[in-house]
Every structure is written in structure tokens, then in C-alpha cells.
Amino acid sequence: MIYHCNACKFNFSRYGEVTACPDCGSQNIRYAAAAERTEFLMYQDMIDQELAQQERMRPGSSGAA
Numbered sequence: 001m002i003y004h005c006n007a008c009k010f011n012f013s014r015y016g017e018v019t020a021c022p023d024c025g026s027q028n029i030r031y032a033a034a035a036e037r038t039e040f041l042m043y044q045d046m047i048d049q050e051l052a053q054q055e056r057m058r059p060g061s062s063g064a065a
């Protein structure tokens, strides 16, 4: 489930019940709207690709675990 913090506009994903924003600690959170979920997932995808790229560029790493 993806949540949105109304206080700091932070989007975050958590399993189970969430009572406060992990970024600012505000309890003013709600489920993310469709557009916010899309944005969040695109951002996560970007980070994943960046990490994968760093992994490939690391010397001595075969890339096949």
C-alpha cells in the first residue's frame, strides 16, 4: 500500500498499518491517489535502474548472482 503525507508531501510504501509519516513523523497521512501512486512507482523504478546500473559498473562484479 502506498501512502501520502499531507504535511511534507512525501510518498511512501508500507505493508500493514501506518500511523505516522516515516519522514516527518506527522500523523496527517492518507492513501496515495492514483496520480501519486504512479509518480511514486515511476520514481522507485528510476532508483532501481540506477542501482542496477551501479551494480553492473562495480569492478569485479560479474552481474550474475
Ligand SMILES: [Zn+2]
Pocket (backbone or CB within 6 Å): 005, 006, 007, 008, 009, 010, 021, 022, 023, 024, 025, 026
Ligand atoms: Zn511527512
